[in-house]
Structures are given as structure tokens and as C-alpha cells.
Amino acid sequence: MRQTRLHLCRTAAALACLAALPAVQAQSSVTIYGRLNESVEWQKAGGDTVTRLQNNSSRIGFKGTEDLGGGLKAGFQLEHGFSPDTGAANAVFWGRQSEVNLGGDFGLVRVGNFFSEAYFATADYISMHNHDTGTSSDALYAYVSDDTNKVAYRTPSFGGATFEIARTLGEGAKEPTYDLAANYGNGPLQLGAGYTKTDDSKQLAVRALYEFGAFVLGGYVQRDENNFAPGSRTNVRLSGMYAFGSSEIHVNVGRAGKNGAVADSEASQFTLAYNYKLSKRTKVYTFYTRLDDGDAGLYGGDFSSVAFGIRHNF
Numbered sequence: 001m002r003q004t005r006l007h008l009c010r011t012a013a014a015l016a017c018l019a020a021l022p023a024v025q026a027q028s029s030v031t032i033y034g035r036l037n038e039s040v041e042w043q044k045a046g047g048d049t050v051t052r053l054q055n056n057s058s059r060i061g062f063k064g065t066e067d068l069g070g071g072l073k074a075g076f077q078l079e080h081g082f083s084p085d086t087g088a089a090n091a092v093f094w095g096r097q098s099e100v101n102l103g104g105d106f107g108l109v110r111v112g113n114f115f116s117e118a119y120f121a122t123a124d125y126i127s128m129h130n131h132d133t134g135t136s137s138d139a140l141y142a143y144v145s146d147d148t149n150k151v152a153y154r155t156p157s158f159g160g161a162t163f164e165i166a167r168t169l170g171e172g173a174k175e176p177t178y179d180l181a182a183n184y185g186n187g188p189l190q191l192g193a194g195y196t197k198t199d200d201s202k203q204l205a206v207r208a209l210y211e212f213g214a215f216v217l218g219g220y221v222q223r224d225e226n227n228f229a230p231g232s233r234t235n236v237r238l239s240g241m242y243a244f245g246s247s248e249i250h251v252n253v254g255r256a257g258k259n260g261a262v263a264d265s266e267a268s269q270f271t272l273a274y275n276y277k278l279s280k281r282t283k284v285y286t287f288y289t290r291l292d293d294g295d296a297g298l299y300g301g302d303f304s305s306v307a308f309g310i311r312h313n314f
């Protein structure tokens with residue numbers, strides 16, 4: 001009789017656990033995602049030409065959330081970059097992103113390693129044709145941020161506006177980075193701003209993007225100091241997209257002014273691209289990009305490329 005009662009108790013406990021399991025699982029989720037983006041390119045750098053298979057920021061990532069109740073959620077995100085053409089991993093395995101966060105009605109607190117929100121609010125936001133990756137990425141934007149050992153807070157939305165403030169912990173070895181970002185959306189109009197300071201380097205940029213019908217127009221203006229060279233400069237970029245059916249035509253033009261007292265430090269960049277969406281996750285594309293660097297060579301020298309690529313998200 002004792003063994004029968006014990007068996008019944010164990011069975012009841014097991015059934016209770018199984019009954020509770022779906023509720024526990026419903027409170028948590030983990031997603032595996034990624035992007036493979038490769039292009040065949042005919043590149044010219046200075047007087048040298050090469051045919052190359054070009055990786056365009058391919059990555060694999062894991063992200064998840066856990067509902068803690070009362071509107072509180074814990075989350076994480078891990079993202080690793082690699083080169084599909086060789087299979088080689090980036091030098092730092094989770095170098096693209098590795099963070100844990102806690103969110104609720106109060107906003108979101110983030111801790112770890114992640115890209116500058118000032119950059120996402122400005123330069124990245126208008127880089128539409130290939131997500132600011134590869135050889136057609138924005139060569140003129142001053143990326144001032146150090147992204148490691150970072151603590152950040154993002155506000156909830158206030159009438160379409162959100163704000164984020166971040167600070168890296170130098171941990172005694174280096175100067176901290178301060179990163180501020182603001183985003184605002186109202187229908188077809190999207191606005192953003194970002195400020196970053198690391199040691200004596202700093203940048204301030206503002207961005208606007210407007211959608212009307214099949215057209216999208218965007219641009220940013222950046223003023224930075226002591227990044228590419230001692231002194232200040234102004235950097236301007238305009239981008240446009242026309243979408244029809246599964247096709248997109250993109251134009252992207254940037255111009256960097258003279259950097260302080262550095263002679264012949266002006267530069268310009270131009271990209272013309274065509275994208276064709278095979279599905280919601282897969283597209284093929286082609287582009288021509290050209291960087292005309294000044295004699296000072298602050299941006300790596302003159303460069304151009306003709307590319308044919310494929311991008312697949314999963």
C-alpha cells in the first residue's frame with residue numbers, strides 16, 4: 001500500500017510538472033538568425049586591380065527574452081561575424097555583439113558589447129542599399145565609439161521619440177566613450193541625432209529620412225574632431241531609393257570637407273546600385289561604387305568596385 005501511494009504521489013507530481021511546462025515555455029523564447037552576404041567584385045585600388053569574392057558583414061546570431069512578469073523582461077543577444085568565402089571567423093568571436101539586458105515600462109538597460117546607437121541613428125539609418133557593409137559602405141563617417149565594456153539606457157517611446165545614453169567603462173586602461181542617440185518617427189518622416197566622445201575625438205550628426213510613395217530620400221550631416229586627423233571637418237551624405245515591384249534603384253553620395261589644416265584632405269564617395277528581391281529574405285544586387293580620396297589619403301586612397309552579389313537572411 002505504501003509503494004502504491006508513493007507511486008501515485010510521484011505520478012501526480014510529474015503530471016503537475018508537465019501541466020506547468022507549456023506555461024514556462026511560453027514565457028521564454030530564443031531565436032537563431034543570421035545573414036550571408038557575398039559579392040563577386042572587380043576592384044581597383046590606386047593603380048592595382050583585383051577580382052575578389054567579397055564578404056559583406058555576414059553573421060550568425062542568437063537572441064532571446066524571458067518574461068519575468070509584471071511587465072519586466074530579461075534578454076540577451078550574441079552575434080558573431082565570419083567570412084563565408086573562407087569559413088574564417090572574425091578575430092573576436094562575439095565581436096559584433098554580446099549583451100544582456102533588462103526592460104520594462106521604465107525602458108531598457110543594456111550591458112556588454114554593442115555598436116554605437118549614435119551611428120545607427122544617423123549613418124546606418126540612411127545606408128539603404130547594402131546596410132552600410134562591404135566596399136560600398138560609408139567610408140567618410142567618423143566612427144568615434146569604443147563598443148566594449150558598455151552600459152546603456154534606452155527610454156520608452158515618448159510620442160514617437162526615444163533616447164539612449166551609453167558609457168563604456170575604461171577599467172583603468174583607456175578613456176571612456178560617451179554615446180548619445182535620439183530617434184523620432186512620425187509617419188513618413190524619420191529624424192535622428194547622435195553624439196559620441198572618446199578621449200579628444202568626438203562627433204555630432206543629425207539625420208532625416210522621408211518616404212513618399214515609391215521614393216525614399218535620406219541624408220545626414222556630421223561634424224567631427226580629431227578622428228581621421230587632428231582638427232575638425234564636416235561630412236555630408238545623401239541617399240535615395242526608388243522601388244518598383246521587386247526592384248530597387250539606389251543612389252548614395254557623400255562629401256567630406258577639409259580636415260583641419262591638412263592640405264588636400266577633401267574626399268567624395270558615390271554609389272549606384274540595383275537590388276532585386278527574390279523573396280522577403282533573399283535578394284540579388286549589383287552596384288558601382290567609387291571613392292575619390294584627396295592627396296592626404298585620409299580614407300585609404302582612391303578606390304572603385306563593380307559588384308554582383310547575393311544576400312540571404314535567416
